[in-house]
């Protein structure tokens with residue numbers, strides 16, 4: 001039997017996207033963000049609603065411990081429910097970060113008014129969304145939010161284009 005050769009026009013990539021508690025508190029914003037994800041040609045691979053304990057927040061943001069905003073950040077991220085997505089498309093990491101806009105809301109409003117953080121962000125801490133910043137952090141963060149999700153298995157079984165992607 002001849003197996004068909006798969007041609008992947010563009011290699012797909014996974015990223016972790018999180019809607020933070022400030023946006024989850026507003027159903028209309030949640031709806032708008034979900035729509036934005038779909039319109040931006042992402043495949044929603046997994047979705048999960050969850051709430052962090054303080055220690056989850058501390059562990060996830062350990063790289064920022066000692067920064068002046070750390071306590072504020074940890075408290076905020078464990079203050080209410082969040083929605084996490086595993087998203088896929090080509091260059092998913094860069095595309096999602098571009099869609100989010102700059103970390104700081106005032107900068108986002110000034111430089112990229114069409115971005116999520118510019119439109120919905122409240123403060124530099126309450127900036128609406130999280131996105132992975134590299135392939136390595138995407139894998140680590142997906143495992144943090146979705147420990148049951150086997151990235152390697154999924155890439156092999158569900159999406160052959162991933163083999164060339166990462």
Ligand code: GDP
Pocket residue numbers: 064069072073102103124125126127129130131133
């Ligand atoms: P991100 O990758 O764009 O989310 O930015 P970082 O990884 O640098 O920071 C993680 C999170 O910490 C940000 O999304 C903000 O919620 C918060 N944060 C980062 N920098 C600042 C800051 O200068 N001030 C405050 N208040 N919060 C910050």
Ligand code: MG
Pocket residue numbers: 131133
């Ligand atoms: Mg970051």
